[in-house]
Amino acid sequence: MTVLTTDRLVLRDWTADPADLARIWDIYSRVEITRWLAASGLPLTDPAQAADRLRIWRERHADHGGRYGTWAIEVRDTGRVAGTLILKPLPGADGVTPTDDIEVGWHLHPDSWGHGYATEAARAVLAREFAAGTRQVYAVVSPGNDPSMAVCRRLGMTHLGRRTDWYAGEVLETFVLTAPVTSSSAGSDRR
Numbered sequence: 001m002t003v004l005t006t007d008r009l010v011l012r013d014w015t016a017d018p019a020d021l022a023r024i025w026d027i028y029s030r031v032e033i034t035r036w037l038a039a040s041g042l043p044l045t046d047p048a049q050a051a052d053r054l055r056i057w058r059e060r061h062a063d064h065g066g067r068y069g070t071w072a073i074e075v076r077d078t079g080r081v082a083g084t085l086i087l088k089p090l091p092g093a094d095g096v097t098p099t100d101d102i103e104v105g106w107h108l109h110p111d112s113w114g115h116g117y118a119t120e121a122a123r124a125v126l127a128r129e130f131a132a133g134t135r136q137v138y139a140v141v142s143p144g145n146d147p148s149m150a151v152c153r154r155l156g157m158t159h160l161g162r163r164t165d166w167y168a169g170e171v172l173e174t175f176v177l178t179a180p181v182t183s184s185s186a187g188s189d190r191r
Contacts, residue, residue: 003071006124009117010074011085014054020072023081024050027109036142037107038170060088067132073108073121083108085121087129090138095168102129102137103166106151113147119154126155130179140172149173 003011014020025047027033034043044050057070068088072081086105089098104126106118126137139157141148152159157175164171 001066003066003069004124004128005076006120008076009082009121009124010076011071011121011125012074014057014070014072014084016051016054020081021050021054022047023072023109024053027083027107028053030110032110033107036145036148038142038167064088067129068102073106073112073117075112075117080112081109082112082115082117085118085125087125087137090140090166091168092166093169099166101166102134104129104137104139106148118148118151122151122155126177134179136176136178139175139177140166141175143171143173145173149175 001013003013005011014024025044028042028050029044029047031043041049041052044053061069070084070086070088073083073085074081084107086103086107088103090101090103091097092099104122106122108118122139129137139148139152139155140163141152143162149159152175155177157177160174160176162171163174165174166172
């Protein structure tokens with residue numbers, strides 16, 4: 001299912017199609033990607049694990065009604081999946097229980113780095129989330145992951161420093177973007 005589109009991209013659900021499973025394997029078996037992720041079971045060590053990863057994502061978002069997800073970022077011109085975009089409630093102190101804080105994140109295959117795909121996909125999903133009423137969205141980045149921090153800055157996110165609020169206290173560079181104030185949301189104080 002297509003979640004949203006941009007000029008160059010289609011954000012859609014990952015599927016059990018062999019091409020999608022092969023791309024999940026190709027992304028999440030790479031140390032240059034997974035070294036920044038504290039997810040259990042990564043890097044993948046067997047192509048069959050791609051189906052398990054897809055199952056985990058589907059279970060995580062089963063009750064979210066399409067608002068949150070772990071989606072494929074597909075390049076319109078080529079049909080190739082560049083990577084993954086994530087929008088979900090951040091897990092709290094126990095590393096599992098969702099908080100009210102929303103996270104945006106991205107994992108792109110190295111063959112898709114440097115094209116602005118993460119920024120474009122994240123910008124679109126952030127606009128959708130703010131239109132749904134969310135006031136702020138966080139990005140949490142492993143210290144040293146300079147390319148992801150650069151995406152945060154391109155999105156206009158404010159760096160809050162290193163925090164341990166989520167993911168069972170993992171130390172993470174934390175960025176936040178607050179919803180833009182519009183005339184309808186600003187209210188009026190005329191008397």
